[in-house]
Amino acid sequence: xxxxxxxxxxxxxxxxxxxxxxxxxxxxxxxxxxxxxxxxxxxxxxxxxxxxxxxxxxxxxxxxxxxxxxxxxxxxxxxxxxxxxxxxxxxxxxxxxxxxxxxxxxxxxxxxxxxxxxxxxxxxxxxxxxxxxxxxxxxxxxxxxxxxxxxxxxxxxxxxxxxxxxxxxxxxxxxxxxxxxxxxxxxxxxxxxxxxxxxxxxxxxxxxxxxxxxxxxxxxxxxxxxxxxxxxxxxxxxxxxxxxxxxxxxxxxxxxxxxxxxxxxxxxxxxxxxxxxxxxxxxxxxxxxxxxxxxxxxxxxxxxxxxxxxxxxxxxxxxxxxxxxxxxxxxxxxxxxxxxxxxxxxxxxxxxxxxxxxxxxxxxxxxxxxxxxxxxxxxxxxxxxxxxxxxxxxxxxxxxxxxxxxxxxxxxxxx
Ligand code: C5P
Numbered sequence: 555x556x557x558x559x560x561x562x563x564x565x566x567x568x569x570x571x572x573x574x575x576x577x578x579x580x581x582x583x584x585x586x587x588x589x590x591x592x593x594x595x596x597x598x599x600x601x602x603x604x605x606x607x608x609x610x611x612x613x614x615x616x617x618x619x620x621x622x623x624x625x626x627x628x629x630x631x632x633x634x635x636x637x638x639x640x641x642x643x644x645x646x647x648x649x650x651x652x653x654x655x656x657x658x659x660x661x662x663x664x665x666x667x668x669x670x671x672x673x674x675x676x677x678x679x680x681x682x683x684x685x686x687x688x689x690x691x692x693x694x695x696x697x698x699x700x701x702x703x704x705x706x707x708x709x710x711x712x713x714x715x716x717x718x719x720x721x722x723x724x725x726x727x728x729x730x731x732x733x734x735x736x737x738x739x740x741x742x743x744x745x746x747x748x749x750x751x752x753x754x755x756x757x758x759x760x761x762x763x764x765x766x767x768x769x770x771x772x773x774x775x776x777x778x779x780x781x782x783x784x785x786x787x788x789x790x791x792x793x794x795x796x797x798x799x800x801x802x803x804x805x806x807x808x809x810x811x812x813x814x815x816x817x818x819x820x821x822x823x824x825x826x827x828x829x830x831x832x833x834x835x836x837x838x839x840x841x842x843x844x845x846x847x848x849x850x851x852x853x854x855x856x857x858x859x860x861x862x863x864x865x866x867x868x869x870x871x872x873x874x875x876x877x878x879x880x881x882x883x884x885x886x887x888x889x890x891x892x893x894x895x896x897x898x899x900x901x902x903x904x905x906x907x908x909x910x911x912x913x914x915x916x917x918x919x920x921x922x923x924x925x926x927x928x929x930x931x932x933x934x935x936x937x938x939x940x941x942x943x944x945x946x947x948x949x950x951x952x953x954x955x956x957x958x959x960x961x962x963x964x965x966x967x968x969x
Pocket of ligand 1: 839886
């Protein structure tokens with residue numbers, strides 16, 4: 555099981571989530587969400603709407619949650635055993651996943667005509683919605699109006715993400731991934747104050763592609779998982795977050811302004827345009843070299859192999875770290891090393907001028923594309939070994955660390 559620094563251990567009683575599963579194709583992901591929450595020792599009690607039960611069976615929900623499933627507002631047995639008021643009050647957090655356009659509309663307008671909407675209206679606990687719907691339904695002014703009203707009412711929202719939708723269309727509407735929802739739940743249950751509210755964070759992620767000619771490029775194996783997770787975590791902590799992302803297979807993280815770029819030059823320009831920032835985390839695997847001149851036409855495979863005239867790409871981390879009025883208060887870089895990890899990462903911290911370096915030993919374990927990672931945090935005061943953890947857990951731990959370093963009570967120079 556993954557451990558997560560954001561979830562305090564040793565809590566007296568297990569924390570409890572009331573999970574409302576509404577009707578949508580994404581309801582199948584709610585089963586995975588139950589597992590992810592149970593892994594975190596969070597007790598999950600589920601309400602399944604009539605439409606939700608068309609997509610997942612009460613039996614699977616009961617089996618995974620280990621509790622009976624609540625479905626009917628006017629069931630005498632359910633009301634005598636557990637009224638809808640108690641159902642929503644006994645939870646520490648109410649999660650709706652998937653949150654349909656219909657259920658969002660009901661909650662935004664105070665309707666209570668079934669168990670799900672009644673429990674949502676009766677609760678005195680925080681509510682987290684994970685919307686999932688067709689892209690046009692999501693974009694519809696009515697849904698956006700309801701969303702704005704719900705946010706005004708203090709409802710938290712995670713996602714939706716962009717990508718292929720079950721209806722065959724492409725765009726925003728995919729429910730956030732269960733592990734991301736579980737991480738957000740962990741964060742909210744752990745106190746969830748918007749520790750970075752009012753801060754602007756800039757994150758780079760993914761590889762870059764350096765063109766050789768119109769069809770070829772130089773690149774690397776970076777998946778972008780770590781950088782994207784960091785951007786998502788900083789946004790969850792309340793930072794206004796700009797992610798400058800090279801080409802990856804990942805969707806845009808929820809709540810993050812994502813700028814898509816290809817080359818190191820474009821990434822550098824997008825970072826410059828996104829400044830000023832309070833926090834910069836350079837997690838991108840920027841290509842080290844670009845061609846001095848990109849061939850305007852496809853290089854023909856005739857005769858001798860071409861010799862490429864390579865020049866270094868702009869060093870974004872070093873540029874962002876340069877002293878001056880626009881320098882972010884905290885700049886974090888990454889170092890993937892195969893030699894003496896600590897010594898090389900410590901030297902890199904000084905050379906680049908950043909405040910912290912997260913160093914991983916890429917010789918010991920595969921990092922690229924993996925879901926877990928092992929790092930050392932190198933600061934001005936030394937190196938700290940972090941245990942092996944998921945990239946999402948690492949992102950949360952880093953975001954928490956950044957928030958502590960920038961807190962008003964913290965020392966002026968982050969260490
Ligand atoms: O020099 P090296 O590539 O090992 O440094 C890694 C760190 O520097 C990472 O944080 C990476 O995002 C950043 N970097 C950058 N621009 C470059 C090269 C690396 O921002 N051109």
